[in-house]
C-alpha cells in the first residue's frame with residue numbers, strides 16, 4: 001500500500017473525516033495528506049463533504065473528506081460453473097447493479113468474449129477504475145490465469161490478458177475465497193478483526209479457502225493456497241471430479257444438492273427451504289454439518305480472530321447458521337468462542353458480485369493513483 005492508499009483507506013474507515021485526523025491515523029505529515037488528497041479529489045475517489053462539517057465558527061472551516069460514491073466505479077465479474085455475474089460496484093464495495101447470465105457453452109474463449117461484451121455495456125455508466133474477476137479452482141493471481149478449474153473444464157486460461165485486451169481496462173483475477181476475504185477486510189462487518197487474522201471459506205459449486213494474517217491474504221509461491229476441495233469427509237458416496245469418492249467439494253457442491261432435490265438450481269432450492277420445505281431444509285442442514293466439520297479443522301489449524309463462511313444456507317437461514325456453529329463447536333478442540341469467531345459472509349445477497357469487485361478494489365486501495373487508471 002502506498003501513501004495515497006493509506007490516505008484512501010483512512011477516509012474509507014473514518015469518513016467523513018478531517019484532514020488532520022487522516023494525518024494522525026496514517027502518521028503522515030499534514031502537507032503530504034493535503035497533497036495526496038488533492039490528487040484523490042481530482043480523480044473522483046474522494047470528495048469534500050460540506051454537509052458533514054460543523055457549524056461555522058471563527059477561522060477557516062474544516063471541510064471533512066469522504067469516499068466519493070458517485071464518480072467512479074469498478075466492474076466485478078464472477079465466473080461460476082453454470083453462469084457468470086457482471087456487476088458495477090462503488091468504492092465502498094456496494095453493488096450498484098448486477099446481471100447474471102448462464103454460459104452458452106463453457107469453452108473459455110467464448111465465455112470470455114461474452115464477458116467482454118457485457119463489461120462493455122456497463123462501461124458507459126461511470127469512469128471505470130478496473131475490472132476484477134473471481135472464480136473457483138486454482139487461480140494464479142500474479143499471472144492472471146485460471147491454472148485449473150476442473151468443474152468448469154478450464155486449464156491454463158489467461159483470463160486477465162484476454163479480458164484486458166478486449167476491454168482495455170486493467171484486469172485482475174483471484175480465487176473466490178481470497179477475493180471475499182479481501183472484501184471482508186475492506187468493507188465487512190468485522191473488518192478490524194479480519195485485518196488482524198482471518199480464514200474464509202467459500203462453498204458453492206466449488207469449495208475454497210483463504211487465510212490472512214497482519215492484513216495480508218496469503219497467496220503462496222504457486223498461488224495455490226486454499227485448495228480444500230478434496231478434504232475427505234465421512235459418509236459421502238458422490239464421485240468427485242478428481243475420480244475419488246468422499247471429497248468435501250463433491251459432497252456439498254450446488255450441483256449435488258440440485259440433483260438430489262431435482263430442482264432447476266440453487267435459488268429454487270433456497271426458496272423452498274426458506275418456505276419451510278422439510279427436504280430442502282434437510283439438505284442445507286446436512287451441508288452445514290459437513291462444512292462445519294471442515295471449518296472446525298480450519299479453526300484449530302489457524303486459530304483466527306474470525307472465520308467467515310460464505311454458504312447459501314448459513315447465509316440466509318438462521319437455523320442452518322446455528323447448525324454450522326454447533327458442528328464447529330462439537331469438532332473444534334481449540335476452545336474458540338464459536339459464536340464470536342464463526343460468521344456468515346457480510347455480503348449474503350451480493351456475494352458473487354462482491355467477490356469479483358473486491359479483486360479490483362483491492363488494487364484501487366493499494367495504489368489509487370496508479371497511472372494504469374488515468
Ligand SMILES: [Zn+2]
Pocket residue numbers: 229230240241242243244247
Ligand atoms: Zn476430489
